[in-house]
Amino acid sequence: MYAAKGGRGGFELYQESMDQHSPSQLTLVSQVRPALESGEMAVHYQPKVRLSDGRVSGAEALIRWHHPQRGLIMPDDFIPWSKRRSCCVRSRTSC
Secondary structure (H helix, E strand, O other): HHHHOOOOOOOOOOHHOOOOOHHHHHHHHHHHHHHHOOOOEEEEEEEEEEOOOOEEEEEEEEEEEEEEEEEEEEEHHOOOHHOOOOOOOOOOOOO
8 A cells, every 4th residue: 555655656566575464574584583593694795996996995795695495585575574573684794
């Protein structure tokens, strides 16, 4: 309903990925903490490069979840829901 109100056409097709209460989404979110504890999450660092001189000016940390049954799960599929459930996602490594 909120997606439909926010769109231009006043309607939105149902997508299970948009439903935070869908069985698959609830199952996935419930698996975040065990995934963190068992090492299924991996942090990748991507350099940030200044266009003016081509020098590296920093890095961006990107998290990826290598789920044993579902394969690679992108952050957009679990971080927003985890934040809503107050499940903090923290890296074990630091820059």
